[in-house]
Amino acid sequence: SGNFTVESANDLALLLRAGALPAPLNVVEERSVGPSLGADSVEAGKKAALLALALILLAMPVMYARFGLYASIALVVNVVIIMGALSLLQATLTLPGIAGIVLTFGMAVDANVLIFERIREETSLGKTPRAAVEGGFENAFSTIMDSNITTLIAAFLLFYFGSGTVKGFAVTLSIGIVSSMF
Numbered sequence: 001s002g003n004f005t006v007e008s009a010n011d012l013a014l015l016l017r018a019g020a021l022p023a024p025l026n027v028v029e030e031r032s033v034g035p036s037l038g039a040d041s042v043e044a045g046k047k048a049a050l051l052a053l054a055l056i057l058l059a060m061p062v063m064y065a066r067f068g069l070y071a072s073i074a075l076v077v078n079v080v081i082i083m084g085a086l087s088l089l090q091a092t093l094t095l096p097g098i099a100g101i102v103l104t105f106g107m108a109v110d111a112n113v114l115i116f117e118r119i120r121e122e123t124s125l126g127k128t129p130r131a132a133v134e135g136g137f138e139n140a141f142s143t144i145m146d147s148n149i150t151t152l153i154a155a156f157l158l159f160y161f162g163s164g165t166v167k168g169f170a171v172t173l174s175i176g177i178v179s180s181m182f
Helices: 006-018 035-088 095-124 129-161 164-180
Strands: none
Touching: 035 095, 035 164, 095 129, 095 164, 129 164
16 A cells, blocks of 8 residues: 555564464354264264265166176275275274265266266177177276376375375375275
């Protein structure tokens, strides 16, 4: 605005460099939460993740028959790999970690749906079952890899720039994405 004197500009610059501005802090509300609330939330998150996994395991074979059964088995193996990796890292499963695992479920199912729909397209073109499967995988591969690489880059950035809980999300998501690419 141009209404600063040299002295007031220097004072403001000093305040800005110090990181504290002369503004009052008014506490509107304060709460204390016991550790059991966090434990209850993690337990509810685990139950929700297991329910989501169960529904996916039931829906995939219904939608895609034998291929859906294979996808369900692969998803269970993926969960075992994730849990094994977290155990090796001696990581504690937190709500953000559960969210990373659930996102992994979604991405793995999405990849399977892409592959299965491509196989259907190849079959409708009159290809043999073997050629349809090969074509389905080949046509879906680049899309799935792009998605997984993009997600891994985002997870890396979240880990690098994030705080503790965000890092937990990034770690479980990364482990899940890498293990789902087997």
